[in-house]
Amino acid sequence: MTVPVLQHPDGFARRAFSVDDVFRMIDAGILDPDERLELIEGELIVMPAEKFAHARATTTIARRLFRELADNWFVGMEKTLQLGPGTFVEPDFFVCPADQARCSGEGLLTVSGPELFLIEVADSSLRHDRTRKAALYALHGVREYWIVDLNGRCIVVHRRPDQGGYREVTSLGSGEAAVPAPPGPSAIRLRIEELD
Numbered sequence: 629m630t631v632p633v634l635q636h637p638d639g640f641a642r643r644a645f646s647v648d649d650v651f652r653m654i655d656a657g658i659l660d661p662d663e664r665l666e667l668i669e670g671e672l673i674v675m676p677a678e679k680f681a682h683a684r685a686t687t688t689i690a691r692r693l694f695r696e697l698a699d700n701w702f703v704g705m706e707k708t709l710q711l712g713p714g715t716f717v718e719p720d721f722f723v724c725p726a727d728q729a730r731c732s733g734e735g736l737l738t739v740s741g742p743e744l745f746l747i748e749v750a751d752s753s754l755r756h757d758r759t760r761k762a763a764l765y766a767l768h769g770v771r772e773y774w775i776v777d778l779n780g781r782c783i784v785v786h787r788r789p790d791q792g793g794y795r796e797v798t799s800l801g802s803g804e805a806a807v808p809a810p811p812g813p814s815a816i817r818l819r820i821e822e823l824d
Contacts, residue, residue, distance in 0.1 A: 643670075667716045675753075686705070686749050689747065693705075703723050719746045721747040723745045723747075746770055749778065758784070769789050780799075
């Protein structure tokens, strides 16, 4: 297995893995198939263990999504989503038109960015979700991305992706409802105080 080298902004070189490389490492027993990992632009990231507040919020959001969305919407909860040959992520939630969910060449779920609406619930991962994940999702054209900030008690809505990030970022506090922009699933209305 030949793994290319990438120059990281901190000055240190990184080995860049592909989705196929990760599957081969799992098959060889190097990685545990149940390990919580994301592959972001070739770099393997170990995700932190889930805390209680995060679990409570994701359970509440899951109930809402599965109850309120019609069958023409595909809802993924902590499912592996491949965005490119060197990138797969496990967002807390993603929603897309049901007919847009496809199988990638590596056998993972893939959806075109403009069809995606993503939600990340953040406590310990907030900095990562606001910076690296937001940049990554914008790069892949993800139409709408929400961060449910459990520490800051707000929902940060990202819209209008561009190569450098999102051109529209709005923070909604207590009493304000986050609603996906058309053509998103407009049945969803979420308020931060509903997640306690």
